[in-house]
Amino acid sequence: MNALDGIRRGRKFDQVLEGAREVFLNDGFEGASVDDIAKAACVSKATLYSYFPDKRLLFTEVAKCECRRQAEEAVTRIDMSRPPRDVLAEAGRHMIRFYLSDFGQRVFRICVAESDRFPDLGESFYDSGPRLVEKRLTDYFQLAMSRGELAIDDLPLAAHQFAELCKVELFPRIVFGVQATFTTDEIERVLTGAVDMFLARYGA
The missing domain is CATH 1.10.10.60 (Homeodomain-like)
Known part of the structure; x- marks a missing residue:
């Protein structure tokens, strides 16, 4: 137990x-x-x-475990020795794929639909996914800063800014049912824009 x-x-x-x-x-x-x-x-x-x-406990555990698994897959792709452009592109590509995946969408919709019933579910979901990615990204940012590759004052904010940049256009369109699938070119366009904008602000 x-x-x-x-x-x-x-x-x-x-x-x-x-x-x-x-x-x-x-x-x-x-x-x-x-x-x-x-x-x-x-x-x-x-x-x-x-x-x-309790079925509620089971549902919460399923959501937490899957989000943790997806986040861990994303962070294992962060090679601390590589330059920021390479690391951001790889991490961002994985995050976008999860945002747009059938599972990612279903868990997101279920969590939103059940937020009144399970007020603690959102926090559990957040701790199992976004917070884990934030921690790994900030660890990388610190190392990149020590090598003179990045200049960041607020590391957690920068991590969340990058995650949100990776959602631009794609996430709202799929959430509101405007578009169900995206081409590789559409995804790479958003990813490239996210990396370019991030480095324009924080590149040393």
Whole structure:
């Protein structure tokens, strides 16, 4: 049992999470039944309840784990030895792909839809994703500054500014249903603009 979140870990924990992930993304929180989740996870309802006595806990854990996984994939691409333009392009490309992915969109929409029901979900989502990326980017910024490659006064602000630059035009269009898919050229156009603008402001 994890004393911090009240969730018991065990050998079928990941199996339960994967089944729940599939059902929540297909049916949303309200539409997801415990029976369907247990079936997708290939476990009994008793086993499911032994890990997650509350569907809310299960939903929160699914969102947190997936966001953490995506954020960790993004930060592992940050090679501290490379120059800022290369690092920003690689990290930004991964962030954009997540913003535009089917999973990223579904989790975002579910979190927004359920924000009144689960007021702490947004903070958990943020801590598992954006905050992790922010920490890794600021670590890189500090190293790049020590090499004379960047000049930044407020490191966390700069990290969030870059993340927002990577959303320009693309994120609003997909959120509001204006456009469902984007070409590589459309994505690279936004990414190049984000990197250029960031370096115009913070390049040493």
